[in-house]
Amino acid sequence: MNFGFSFVGLLFLLMLFVPNIIWTKFKPKDYEKFCERENKTLLFLERIGEVLVTCLALFTAIKFSWSLILAIAFILMIIYEIYWFRYFKSNHTMEDMYKNFLGIPLPGATLPVLAFLLLGIYAKNVFLVISALILGIGHIGIHHMHKKELT
Incomplete structure (x- = not known):
C-alpha cells in the first residue's frame, strides 16, 4: 500500500460528487422531513466514512493497470451516473430517488459504496476497504430507513 495522489481516485470522486452537487438543486419533495428522523449513529458512520473514503481515494497511490476489479468498479460508477440521469429526468420525488435501478436496490447509495470497496481491494488498501x-453501513442504512418510511 503506497500513499500519494491518485488520479483514479480523483476520477471516482468526481463521478460521485458532480451528480450530488447537482442534486442539491433537485432534492426530492419532503426530503428534509426524512432527514429529521435519521438515525444519529448511522449519520455519524456515514460522515466518518465520507471523510475517510474521500481522503483515502485521493491519497492512495493507485497505479493504473487493467484489472477486472477496477473495470467492475468503474462500470458501477457509470451505472451510478446513469441512475442520476434517470433521477434528474424524473419528478424529483422520494419514490423516484429510491426506485431500484437495473435490479439494484437503493442504487444511489449502493453503487458508489460498492465501487469504492472494489477500488480499495484493487489498490490493496485495507483502510480504504x-x-x-463504514460508509456503506451509514449511507445505505440511512437510505434503507428512508425507503422503509415510504412504504
Whole structure:
C-alpha cells in the first residue's frame, strides 16, 4: 500500500460528487422531513466514512493497470451516473430517488459504496476497504430507513 495522489481516485470522486452537487438543486419533495428522523449513529458512520473514503481515494497511490476489479468498479460508477440521469429526468420525488435501478436496490447509495470497496481491494488498501464498509453501513442504512418510511 503506497500513499500519494491518485488520479483514479480523483476520477471516482468526481463521478460521485458532480451528480450530488447537482442534486442539491433537485432534492426530492419532503426530503428534509426524512432527514429529521435519521438515525444519529448511522449519520455519524456515514460522515466518518465520507471523510475517510474521500481522503483515502485521493491519497492512495493507485497505479493504473487493467484489472477486472477496477473495470467492475468503474462500470458501477457509470451505472451510478446513469441512475442520476434517470433521477434528474424524473419528478424529483422520494419514490423516484429510491426506485431500484437495473435490479439494484437503493442504487444511489449502493453503487458508489460498492465501487469504492472494489477500488480499495484493487489498490490493496485495507483502510480504504474498511472506510467504504463504514460508509456503506451509514449511507445505505440511512437510505434503507428512508425507503422503509415510504412504504
